Amino acid sequence: MSALIEIISVIFMFIGSLFYLLGSLGIVRFPDLYTRLHASTKTVVIGACGIMFGAILLKGISAASAKALLTMIFLLLTAPTISHAIARAGYYSGVKMCPESVRDDYESYVFEEKKKKLTKARARARMWLGRRKERDLFKLVHDHITKTLFGVKMIADAARDFVRGDIETTEDEVKKIVAIERETSKMSYTALRMIPRSALSSEDSGDLMTLIFSMIQVSRAAEALAHRIELAEPYIFLFPEPAKSGVIKLTGKTIETVEMLGQAVDELNRDLIKAEELSNKVSDLEDEVDVIRRELLKTLLKECKSLDSTFFVINEIIMRLEDIADSSESVANYIRVICAKHLHLL
Amino acid sequence: MITELIHFFIILLCISCVLCLYRLIRGPSLADRIMALNALTVIGIGIAVLIGLLYNEFFIDVAIPLALITYVSAVILTRYLEGEI
Numbered sequence: 001m002s003a004l005i006e007i008i009s010v011i012f013m014f015i016g017s018l019f020y021l022l023g024s025l026g027i028v029r030f031p032d033l034y035t036r037l038h039a040s041t042k043t044v045v046i047g048a049c050g051i052m053f054g055a056i057l058l059k060g061i062s063a064a065s066a067k068a069l070l071t072m073i074f075l076l077l078t079a080p081t082i083s084h085a086i087a088r089a090g091y092y093s094g095v096k097m098c099p100e101s102v103r104d105d106y107e108s109y110v111f112e113e114k115k116k117k118l119t120k121a122r123a124r125a126r127m128w129l130g131r132r133k134e135r136d137l138f139k140l141v142h143d144h145i146t147k148t149l150f151g152v153k154m155i156a157d158a159a160r161d162f163v164r165g166d167i168e169t170t171e172d173e174v175k176k177i178v179a180i181e182r183e184t185s186k187m188s189y190t191a192l193r194m195i196p197r198s199a200l201s202s203e204d205s206g207d208l209m210t211l212i213f214s215m216i217q218v219s220r221a222a223e224a225l226a227h228r229i230e231l232a233e234p235y236i237f238l239f240p241e242p243a244k245s246g247v248i249k250l251t252g253k254t255i256e257t258v259e260m261l262g263q264a265v266d267e268l269n270r271d272l273i274k275a276e277e278l279s280n281k282v283s284d285l286e287d288e289v290d291v292i293r294r295e296l297l298k299t300l301l302k303e304c305k306s307l308d309s310t311f312f313v314i315n316e317i318i319m320r321l322e323d324i325a326d327s328s329e330s331v332a333n334y335i336r337v338i339c340a341k342h343l344h345l346l
Numbered sequence: 347m348i349t350e351l352i353h354f355f356i357i358l359l360c361i362s363c364v365l366c367l368y369r370l371i372r373g374p375s376l377a378d379r380i381m382a383l384n385a386l387t388v389i390g391i392g393i394a395v396l397i398g399l400l401y402n403e404f405f406i407d408v409a410i411p412l413a414l415i416t417y418v419s420a421v422i423l424t425r426y427l428e429g430e431i
Binding site: 006014018020023024025027028040045047051055058059063067070071074075082085086090092 | 348351352355358359361362365366369375376377378380381382384385388389391392395396398399403406407409410414416417420423424425427428429
């Protein structure tokens, strides 16, 4: 009986050694990594199992055969994982298949996955302040900016009523504008106090502060314009006709500029490329404002040859409108600076 | 009789060791080397078991850590190759 068991175990061990030899031969002879893996995993592991099974038969029930059985089970469990990991790593690190191979189904899958990762990384890189906490801070700044721009937009109504000669509503609107600008300046102070406490890098917090400061310029200009309109009320009946229509036109263009700026700020933490385009548009609109203002001044100078206080009042209003457009352009320029800082990485 | 046969098997395993060493040295890629190292360790397990049969049972104990080491080292090396460490 024991002789039979010995013969069987020797046969198993012989088969195992043969598998080892053949597997190693395959490792040497096969043309590329994937076929070699095929040889190494299947053959070599089966060889190990054969030898261990022979050892178990030879030893009978003992501590040694238990250990051999344990190792065998462990090898059988881990061998597929190892070969899979090696094949995957080889594929991702660019190991080529041999030229005779016919098809590669994994390629399209890997390509898609890479594309997805890349678009995700791009989207993240296009945001200015990506992380959660900073997003809250940006929301504060953004609220400040939208509130300011809302106050500026109210100037359009005030100017329309003013030109129409409706003095009471104009006064109301001027008061409202001034109140809104007060509120925004308070908001800007809280935002400025929050920024150094946040986890922002010093560069980003500097950018945010500069943005707030240039926004304060816009609101100052709007407030000044509101006061000028209030001052000009007694003169409204002396305004020549082209001055009225010109002021309305100029106000419309300025408000368009400011609205474009608002969109650019909205995109700042979403898509920097879009924000850059929008701030370019702001600059273009500002140029148009300049052109309109120059034409208006030309016609006015032709109409009223004598330099009286009406012209002075009209000129003040035009200058303040221009101030609003100029300061919103400087905000747009700063947005462009921020975009340039972050987009060069793409 | 059986000891001579086991010696013969050990010689066979040594030959396959040399073949695997060829692949380990030759490469050409890092993945090939990892695979050859893995195969070498599994051959080492076989040799340990055979020597355990020949001389002393305690040599079979060598097989268990070797099997553990192959697994861990292969996983870590492939992770390294994928650029995740």
